[in-house]
Amino acid sequence: xxxxxxxxxxxxxxxxxxxxxxxxxxxxxxxxxxxxxxxxxxxxxxxxxxxxxxxxxxxxxxxxxxxxxxxxxxxxxxxxxxxxxxxxxxxxxxxxxxxxxxxxxxxxxxxxxxxxxxxxxxxxxxxxxxxxxxxxxxxxxxxxxxxxxxxxxxxxxxxxxxxxxxxxxxxxxxxxxxxxxxxxxxxxxxxxxxxxxxxxxxxxxxxxxxxxxxxxxxxxxxxxxxxxxxxxxxxxxxxxxxxxxxxxxxxxxxxxxxxxxxxxxxxxxxxxxxxxxxxxxxxxxxxxxxxxxxxxxxxxxxxxxxxxxxxxxxxxxxxxxxxxxxxxxxxxxxxxxxxxxxxxxxxxxxxx
Amino acid sequence: xxxxxxxxxxxxxxxxxxxxxxxxxxxxxxxxxxxxxxxxxxxxxxxxxxxxxxxxxxxxxxxxxxxxxxxxxxxxxxxxxxxxxxxxxxxxxxxxxxxxxxxxxxxxxxxxxxxxxxxxxxxxxxxxxxxxxxxxxxxxxxxxxxxxxxxxxxxxxxxxxxxxxxxxxxxxxxxxxxxxxxxxxxxxxxxxxxxxxxxxxxxxxxxxxxxxxxxxxxxxxxxxxxxxxxxxxxxxxxxxxxxxxxxxxxxxxxxxxxxxxxxxxxxxxxxxxxxxxxxxxxxxxxxxxxxxxxxxxxx
Numbered sequence: 001x002x003x004x005x006x007x008x009x010x011x012x013x014x015x016x017x018x019x020x021x022x023x024x025x026x027x028x029x030x031x032x033x034x035x036x037x038x039x040x041x042x043x044x045x046x047x048x049x050x051x052x053x054x055x056x057x058x059x060x061x062x063x064x065x066x067x068x069x070x071x072x073x074x075x076x077x078x079x080x081x082x083x084x085x086x087x088x089x090x091x092x093x094x095x096x097x098x099x100x101x102x103x104x105x106x107x108x109x110x111x112x113x114x115x116x117x118x119x120x121x122x123x124x125x126x127x128x129x130x131x132x133x134x135x136x137x138x139x140x141x142x143x144x145x146x147x148x149x150x151x152x153x154x155x156x157x158x159x160x161x162x163x164x165x166x167x168x169x170x171x172x173x174x175x176x177x178x179x180x181x182x183x184x185x186x187x188x189x190x191x192x193x194x195x196x197x198x199x200x201x202x203x204x205x206x207x208x209x210x211x212x213x214x215x216x217x218x219x220x221x222x223x224x225x226x227x228x229x230x231x232x233x234x235x236x237x238x239x240x241x242x243x244x245x246x247x248x249x250x251x252x253x254x255x256x257x258x259x260x261x262x263x264x265x266x267x268x269x270x271x272x273x274x275x276x277x278x279x280x281x282x283x284x285x286x287x288x289x290x291x292x293x294x295x296x297x298x299x300x301x302x303x304x305x306x307x308x309x310x311x312x313x314x315x316x317x318x319x320x321x322x323x324x325x326x327x328x329x330x331x332x333x334x335x336x337x338x339x340x341x342x343x344x345x346x347x348x349x350x351x352x
Numbered sequence: 353x354x355x356x357x358x359x360x361x362x363x364x365x366x367x368x369x370x371x372x373x374x375x376x377x378x379x380x381x382x383x384x385x386x387x388x389x390x391x392x393x394x395x396x397x398x399x400x401x402x403x404x405x406x407x408x409x410x411x412x413x414x415x416x417x418x419x420x421x422x423x424x425x426x427x428x429x430x431x432x433x434x435x436x437x438x439x440x441x442x443x444x445x446x447x448x449x450x451x452x453x454x455x456x457x458x459x460x461x462x463x464x465x466x467x468x469x470x471x472x473x474x475x476x477x478x479x480x481x482x483x484x485x486x487x488x489x490x491x492x493x494x495x496x497x498x499x500x501x502x503x504x505x506x507x508x509x510x511x512x513x514x515x516x517x518x519x520x521x522x523x524x525x526x527x528x529x530x531x532x533x534x535x536x537x538x539x540x541x542x543x544x545x546x547x548x549x550x551x552x553x554x555x556x557x558x559x560x561x562x563x564x565x566x567x568x569x570x571x572x573x574x575x576x577x578x579x580x581x582x583x584x585x586x587x588x589x590x591x592x593x594x595x596x597x598x599x600x601x602x603x604x605x606x607x608x609x610x611x612x613x614x615x616x617x618x619x620x621x622x623x624x625x626x627x628x629x630x631x632x633x634x635x636x637x638x639x640x641x642x643x644x645x646x647x648x649x650x651x
Contacts, residue, residue, distance in 0.1 A: 171442065189621060190445055190448065193448070216620065297617075297619055298618070299620050
């Protein structure tokens with residue numbers, strides 16, 4: 001007898017197949033992260049000051065690697081080889097605050113100051129050079145684009161130099177080096193003739209290319225073939241890019257993360273390019289009564305972000321993930337205390 | 353005292369201030385201009401009373417009611433890029449082609465921080481407490497702050513009871529930059545005619561932040577003497593903006609027009625490219641008399 005299917009049964013089967021397909025595409029991120037050797041370094045506001053914590057990729061273990069009750073550490077960036085972490089330190093109060101750039105081993109030992117009045121640094125692919133954004137004026141301001149120029153510090157020689165085209169570089173923030181060392185991607189706000197956009201800046205030249213995308217905080221994938229960025233307060237996105245070209249252009253969005261209620265910011269790639277981490281939490285302007293913090297949007301460096309935690313998703317090309325929906329196998333929460341967990345950066349800790 | 357008087361006929365205004373009274377809507381005064389220690393032109397706004405609001409326009413402008421104000425100083429121009437940068441603040445403006453233009457895309461909080469920076473530059477006591485959430489305002493402090501809504505409208509009216517202090521809407525193009533003549537952009541401050549008290553760009557160019565919480569029903573219970581607006585309630589409540597802007601209709605440039613504007617304080621990127629401001633500073637009649645007494649002889 002020839003089998004016939006009831007329309008409702010067909011619809012149900014189709015739904016199951018679609019459900020399984022989506023499941024396979026997104027993957028069970030929790031299971032995959034449980035077997036990962038990667039860690040994430042990130043900010044936490046703990047015991048009335050900013051500290052840096054290293055959390056395992058599955059979120060099951062976390063350790064304070066700074067433990068400095070009197071020093072505020074922020075914005076950690078792990079070197080591509082995983083050996084070192086550069087970070088910011090805020091000293092002083094109010095407009096007299098000095099934000100400085102430091103570096104240490106990724107286990108928290110060997111701290112060393114690199115520069116004062118420096119911001120939003122990133123590593124060059126050689127893991128020996130740190131690019132950073134000098135502060136616009138001597139007086140402190142918590143604004144993210146309060147910068148002028150780009151500088152580079154070479155750790156082995158201890159020398160700092162300016163970008164060859166540093167003079168017109170104005171109001172940049174959140175720089176990220178391309179893995180080929182050719183480009184730096186950054187957001188610009190009210191500077192260089194732009195209202196607000198994201199730019200490709202030649203690392204050793206004067207070429208500047210407007211990527212023509214809104215949002216902020218772009219970051220290269222480890223293979224340099226994609227950029228992830230915050231396309232809005234409630235959306236992270238991934239697009240392809242050809243960085244070997246002399247005039248790189250972006251493709252269309254191929255992966256998105258949404259959160260309809262909370263803000264999602266500070267996206268970063270895992271070293272194998274398979275996962276994205278980000279910060280997630282409610283809108284707000286901080287809690288200025290907490291020492292070492294400032295009043296501004298919660299996503300800004302140095303602003304206490306109550307209820308913010310670190311999340312991870314698997315990059316499923318062609319798909320999207322919505323945080324907060326059920327079932328919940330396509331995203332993972334890595335911190336759960338809500339203590340202003342922000343600015344996560346993945347790395348593979350060197351084997352001991 | 354850190355102010356230096358430099359221009360303006362004294363006339364009856366100075367006498368009125370010295371006697372603790374000032375002009376009302378029926379007796380507009382001559383402008384009095386001073387230059388502050390940091391080089392900013394301000395106008396002495398005389399104490400007096402006026403009819404605030406309108407019974408004939410938007411619901412939130414009702415009822416028209418009498419307000420009495422103490423003497424204060426108000427910036428003659430909107431705060432420009434030059435002034436913002438002089439205070440070592442990051443200029444957020446969309447149009448950066450001329451530093452004499454008014455700053456825009458300014459969050460309410462950033463406007464207050466500018467006020468404090470200018471106070472500190474001139475050795476005055478800042479009005480805004482930067483150690484407390486929301487930067488509460490000390491109206492007694494002698495530093496700079498944002499104008500109250502009543503101060504702004506009183507200054508814009510300049511002794512007139514008309515919709516625009518200079519006359520009817522047909523004269524707006526000569527007196528302000530708004531949607532019909534601005535060409536979809538801001539313009540250098542002070543390039544339209546001043547009002548009767550010497551203040552420029554109160555009508556158009558950029559809308560101006562006021563200190564007050566925006567409450568559409570506030571006029572129904574507003575006190576008559578130096579009203580400060582509703583008490584701060586919700587953390588990120590809307591604030592009053594006045595004056596219209598380069599993208600506003602003529603009606604939005606009326607002196608009594610009110611707009612409730614989100615502060616932008618919780619936005620990492622604030623793209624509202626018509627939000628600017630100017631500063632005020634409360635002074636006593638005796639202080640003004642002293643200022644005028646220190647003025648150099650007129651040429």
